[in-house]
Amino acid sequence: MTRRDGSRGRASVARLLVVVGAVVGCGGGPGVEAPASATVAPGSVEFIPAFYTAEQAERGRRVFGSVCSVCHGRNEFTGPIFEFTWVAEPVGHLFQHVSASMPQDAPGSLSLAEYAAVVAYMLELNGREPGARELPADVEALNTMRW
Ligand code: HEC
Structure with a gap:
């Protein structure tokens, strides 16, 4: 990198x-x-824990497998460096980065729903529990969510 x-x-x-x-x-x-x-001005946003569904993370896993894994290993998206870089930030920051810059050879080529699914997969990789609501493909909503 x-x-x-x-x-x-x-x-x-x-x-x-x-x-x-x-x-x-x-x-x-x-x-x-x-x-x-x-x-995300501190104090102006009430952060809520991010949520996603198991089915959404599964879709994200498939997108990751077919698109992202050409260049990335799964283990790049867990562990201390990933936590320092992304988990400390609102979930929207990762979504923004990935949807604007990835895949590096064709930025923005996936749908926003696919990018959200990939982020849901990353929540799963980092041990967050799935629930009943999908992670929204909306950067403003995601910027109110913490990991
Ligand atoms: C063609 C190769 C390629 C593909 C495909 C690709 N990436 Fe990347 N990605 C890179 C490179 C090179 C970097 C490091 C430079 C950068 O950040 O732009 C990177 C960086 C990143 C980062 C920042 C990593 C960090 O150090 O914090 C994330 C997150 C990421 N990619 C996610 C994805 C996701 C999710 C996908 C699939 C939708 C994807 N990438 C597809 C090449 C790729």
């Missing part, structure tokens, strides 16, 4: 700025508004 990558870089910078802002503790921070906190 060493390719030039705008969105990954931006996400990392955003996180760094959030950390810097928190450490420095000044309201305006360094004068740069991190995109992550711009979309």
